[in-house]
Amino acid sequence: MKIRKVGYYPNPDDQVPESGGIHGCYELLVIQQGHANLEWLGQLYTVEEPAAFLLSPNSPHKLLSSSTSLRYLYVEFEIIDATIFPALPQLLQWNSLQGRMETMQSEVELFRQSMQVLEQLVKQYAHEKSPLLEEALMNDMRKAIVLVRYLLDNANRMEGYIESVQQSQYRTIEAIMRYMESHYREELSLQHLSDLVHLNGSYLIRLFKKLQGKTPFHYLSELRMNAATSYLQNSSLSIQDIAQASGYNSLHYFSQAFKLKNGMSPSEWRDRNNGTG
Template identity: 35%
Template structure:
């Protein structure tokens, strides 16, 4: 994920309604600090007062129209680079609808709006850490998305849950389940593990399990398993004389050809050549 564009916009007092928006192939976070306005998005008009936070998927036209003397808002455009940190469209629709009908008895919203309000604070000219302001902004953006995702998971209506699936009651429980599965994989990487088996082990619905695992581990369950196996294989190649076929079997690969292909993708050379290079490096005084 990286930041494409970000700014604070102050719609000045004007007798004519001011508008802003458009469409672009990037995800966007829109936060309204002050004023009342309406947002046209996905065939619906969202009428709201500040504070309000809208999430906009790529290629979805949107138009913001102010209805008060002033309207102060910020926006951040993101290239998510195929990550799963941004909520899915169904969740986004639920979240955006909430902005028009916020419940003041929901204290969970306050920290989310606070993080959103402070997002661009790192860009102020007097910031002593302005040299790393963009990096701080990116971390704060990830924090904001984590908070929104957590809120949506906790608030998810039971009717949205697939039959027979299970979801954790809160973020801490979800993280504990994923960490337990990671430890299970580290102990059982030699076995023929599948995503379905791992999700069942975690008592989670498969797609939810994959998204949650990626958020915590930074990679999919299969990528994490491959990393465990390839790291172990490289250790065996450099510290033992085991044949490559035995190493492939020992770390859990069902096919030496698949093992060799993944190994070359990771290290740039075949397992046999990698072992030879390491042996030669060990002889250099």
């Protein structure tokens, strides 16, 4: 590895910040503070700190806009063995992850600490081109690249884990929905439903609402109301029998709920919809 150029902003010795361009070297661009918009290979990345972009040689890049509090550094470097640098698909994945690695807090903190050390080396090396400082900087750059590969590996495993968890959550809620569809006539408590799937009751409500946009008991009410409406339109059962057949233990409650939803009593609705009662 060989360091071609380093820089940082704000820099009292260089009032004009670098805005990007194209060159034949690899580059690490670290957003340390504020937010920035980076254009690279036709992609626009809008990120807040911390973010660390890896750029391949001869790939146009440009900081389009930034916050007034922006603080960043960059290192342009050459590599003899290009296999240690992530390939383009991994670079695209890594750069797209910037600002979106909340599920990897401990690993990201490790990388952030590495970048803090790198910042001190970059600032020192920018003013003192010492061979020993360059060696220290190159060692930290190698470490940064290895950490990127480690984080990418973790991200891929975490993505698979999250996908597995999400599938499990959907299956759980589907099971609850199918159960309610078969047992809507019965008295169903939160405790009973949560015991079926071995979940805490409050968590079950939150998860159901997250995935279905409604609580389980809202869904149960819809099932019962749909059943009652079908009975009203297609049977000659009495209102009392319809209430019981639809899972309502109280005729008064059923009538109130029906009127709240439809703006009229069950009997009035049946008459208007050519029922047989």
